Amino acid sequence: MPRILAPFLSAAVYARWLHLWVGCVFAGVILMIYPGTYGWSPAEVLLRAVPLDAALLVLAALVPAMRRAEGVQARLLLLPEREQDIAAEPARGWADRRRTAAWLVGRVALGSLVGLLTVLTLTACGDLLTRPAPKVYGVGLPSQGGALWYPLAVPVLLFGYGWLVVWAGRLQLAMAVRLLGPSPAERLAAAELRAERLLERNRLARELHDSIGHALTVTVLQAGAAREVGDQAFVARALEVIEETGRQAMDDLERTLVLLRETPDRVATEHPGIEQLPGLFDTARSAGSPVEAWIDVPSGKLPGVLSRESYRIVQEGVTNALKYAPGEPITVRVAVRDGRLELRCANAVGTAAQARSAAARGAQARNASARTAARGGSNRGGKGLRGIRERAALLGGEASAGAESGEWVLAVRMPLRLGA
Template identity: 75%
Template structure:
């Protein structure tokens, strides 16, 4: 019983009924100005007014703003489960205008029918209750001379009207979702936009992880060593490295925040569409790897490096991503094997950029920091895959080796 009565007591039902009644108001307004309607019956008047109604609605649908107005009204009165199911955008294509015209005609036709029944059914129920020979929908019933059973038919009639309003409201909502909702092309565009934003957020997360993670690792190692070593000169050098690393991290953070603002607002920090490219150009590349390795040496880890790559011969994106990969490899070495030798090799071979970072494999019991998470290595694999390359990491001959290969020609 509650399931039967709940829709009849729901506020959404009567808000949708109000939306349906607007269709009757429009049809009635047309009838008031339609010539020669005096003396017509209701059904005849509606039949004569339908062509005029349809013509007016088709003309109205040609106005782009009409689709937006109908979408906003449907969102407010039809109460969809998700607002996104009903668009609130102006018509941009002729297909949008056709769907809007179909919606307007269907809305007015359904609203006029439900509206007429909303007037006629209560009137018929009133007659059944009070008139011994009631007239129901224009049909005069014979007077019942025995037990009056006509009043017993009034409640079921009103109950049926209530459920008619419930189902008409649901049908109106389904029509709105189908005809006012985003088109397949718009849904595809929205899905592509969500995918692009997700990729952008992942890229920003990698940037923060690599730059800030490296800076914090170097800072912790230098601060710990300065606290233990009783050498003023070493302490001064450690503080200098901490200062420089922190400054570099602040610059990286500012670049990332610029990209974040651009992702949120759809434009760069200065409003220029090309500001993202400018920010990306400022990110460090392969030519700054020696400074990165100097930071690792100052943290107490011997570093041997072979860099046989003219930075000018690398595409900008390959140079920047290569730097981040080496940075993550060095950071992991400093974190999980502090003080152990690090070997870095960057070279071009067979049309590919090869990156290799190796450090001594320290037993788990002797590590200063236990291995967990693996987000950095996952980020490296994602960077390499996006550029058409591959990455591997693992134990090899007593060393932990990170190896990455990426083609020089992007998309090859």
């Protein structure tokens, strides 16, 4: 019983009933202004007034804004589960106009039917309540001993009419989704927009991971070294490096936040490029890891996007070296060969480095496991190398990482001409 009565407690049923009545009102207005309709039989109404209604509705559907108006009204009154199921955009072609015309004709027809049944149901209920032997739809009811039962038929009649409204509203909603829903072109545009936003979020996530991760790695290493070393000069230098790294991280964070702000007047900011690599290497040296770098790239040779992505790739390689092999030498080569930009970042993985790396990875694994257990989720590692491969792939290149002859080597090759 609760499931049978539940629809009558929903606001959506009454909102859709109102939407159906709007279509009925349109047909009623046409009948009132159409000359000579008084005294027509139902067959004459169908043969004369209905074609006029349909013609006016088809003409209205030719106006592009009609589709937007109907879509907005359907969203407000039909209450779909997702607003995206019903478009609120003007018609962009003849296909949209044809669908809008079919929607208008179907909406008015269904609304007129519900309106007619509403009038007949209320009339029948009034007859059942007021007349000893009423006539319902032209059928006489027996008067002997039956008048007391007539009022009891009213709730049954209203209950049946209520379910008629429920199903008519659901049918109207299905029609709206089918005829006012996004066209294939709109679905394609929406999919492209979602893909573009996803790529933008992934790019911003990589920017934050590379920049903030590098800054935090350097900060932790410097702070730990300053705590272990009693030399005041070294402590002062470590604090200076921490301060400088923090400023750079704040600048990178501000650039990323500018991209996240959806303001029309947001200012384009300069991202670090390959020219800023010497500063990155100085920071790594201050953290205690010797860096040997060879940069053989003609000035102004690299496109801006390639220069920025190259900086981030080298930054991630240096950060990983500082994190997993602290104090070990780092070798970086950046060169242009055969129309391609080649990046190579290698760090020694000796016995001591392996022990420190294993200890660091073990500590990180334990911390990650603790965080995972607390969150009840899984550990998704490898974001740095995954981000490097994504950066290289988006620029038409390739990346590889692994152990080679006692070294951990990160190698990336990307074409100078994007799309080549």
